[in-house]
Amino acid sequence: MTDIVRYHEIGGPEVLKVEQGDPGAPGDGEVLIAIEAIGLNRSEAAQRAGTYIVRPPLPARLGHEAAGTILAVGANVTGWQIGDAVSTLPPMRPGDYGTYAGQTLWPATQLIRRPEGLSAEQAAASWVAFLTAYGGLCEAGGLRAGQPVVISAASSSVGLAAIQIARAVGAIPIATTRQAAKRAALEQAGAAYVVISDEQDVVAEIRRATGGAGAPLIFDPVAGPFAERLMECLAPDGMLIVYGGLSNQPATFPRHLAIGRNLTMRGYNFFPLAADAARRAEAMAMISAGLEAGRFDMPVAARFALAEVGGAHRALEANAHIGKMLLIP
Structure with a gap:
C-alpha cells in the first residue's frame, strides 16, 4: 500500500485527498516507481479546478512530473531495469496516471534517465x-x-x-x-x-x-x-x-x-515533443548538457510533504514564488 492523492470532485485545493491504495503491478509497457520528489505544475491546479484543456473522469489522480527509482518492470519494457534512477514525462492522457503518490505505475516510454550527479529534487523540478x-x-x-x-x-x-x-x-x-x-x-x-x-x-x-x-x-x-x-x-x-x-x-x-x-x-503545448522520440532526444541532449555543466538550474521555491498537498496548491496559485515547488512523499 502507498499514499495516493485523488480528487473526487472539481474544486479548490480542499478537494485533494491523500488516500491509501495499492499501486498495482506494472502491466504491459509499464514500470513501478518509488517516488522521491514531485514537481508541481500550474496545469495540475487547472486540472483540479476543471479549467484545463482536458477533464479526466472522476475520481482522478494528479501529477506528471517526478523523480524516483524503478521498483519493478512490466512486460515488453526495454532499456529499463530495477534500480534505475528516472524522471517522468507526462502521459498522453492526464488522469490515467499520477505522480502525487509514494509509488506509482508509469508508461516506460515516458521516462528520462536521471543525468549523472543530478539530485532527485532537481530532476523533479527541471524537465x-x-x-x-x-x-x-x-x-x-x-x-x-x-x-x-x-x-x-x-x-x-x-x-x-x-x-x-x-x-x-x-x-x-x-x-x-x-x-x-x-x-x-x-x-x-x-x-x-x-x-x-x-x-x-x-x-x-x-x-x-x-x-x-x-x-x-x-x-x-x-x-x-x-x-x-x-x-x-x-x-x-x-x-x-x-x-x-x-x-x-x-x-x-x-x-x-x-x-x-x-x-x-x-x-503551444509540449506533449507532441514529449511523445516524439527523435525530437525529445535532441531537446534532452541540450538540456542534459546544461544541467550537468551547471549552466541550467531550477531553484526550488518550497517543499511540502505529500500530506500538505492542499496547502501546496494554495501556495502554487498564490503566484508569490520563484521557481519550482515540490512535494516530498
Whole structure:
C-alpha cells in the first residue's frame, strides 16, 4: 500500500485527498516507481479546478512530473531495469496516471534517465519546464542568436527555464513580472531586461529594450486581456506563443494590428515533443548538457510533504514564488 492523492470532485485545493491504495503491478509497457520528489505544475491546479484543456473522469489522480527509482518492470519494457534512477514525462492522457503518490505505475516510454550527479529534487523540478521552454522557443518560435524574446510571467519555472534556454542559444531574454521584488532573481537567471508590468508601461519598456523595433517573439502563459498588450510589443512578422491560460479570461485578438504588421498568435503545448522520440532526444541532449555543466538550474521555491498537498496548491496559485515547488512523499 502507498499514499495516493485523488480528487473526487472539481474544486479548490480542499478537494485533494491523500488516500491509501495499492499501486498495482506494472502491466504491459509499464514500470513501478518509488517516488522521491514531485514537481508541481500550474496545469495540475487547472486540472483540479476543471479549467484545463482536458477533464479526466472522476475520481482522478494528479501529477506528471517526478523523480524516483524503478521498483519493478512490466512486460515488453526495454532499456529499463530495477534500480534505475528516472524522471517522468507526462502521459498522453492526464488522469490515467499520477505522480502525487509514494509509488506509482508509469508508461516506460515516458521516462528520462536521471543525468549523472543530478539530485532527485532537481530532476523533479527541471524537465517539464526546460522541455516546454525548448519546444516553445526553439521549435515553435525558431529563436535565433541575437534575437530579443519577451518572456512573460518569467518567475515561473517555465519562465526561468526560458530565460536560460534563450541565453544558451545567444538570444536576448526580456522578462516581465508583476512584482518588483522578483527583479533580482530574474536578472540572476540571465534576463537582459526586466519589466515590472504592474508599475511600468509594458509596451513602452519593451520598445525601449528593443531599440524601438519590437520583439520578434513573445512566450506567454497568461493570455487573457494581457495578450493584446503583448501583441503591441511585437515587431512586424512577429509571433506571440501562448502556452497557458493563467488569466482564465478571453484573449482579445487585435485583428487590425495583426493584419497591419503580419502578426501571428499561436498556441503551444509540449506533449507532441514529449511523445516524439527523435525530437525529445535532441531537446534532452541540450538540456542534459546544461544541467550537468551547471549552466541550467531550477531553484526550488518550497517543499511540502505529500500530506500538505492542499496547502501546496494554495501556495502554487498564490503566484508569490520563484521557481519550482515540490512535494516530498
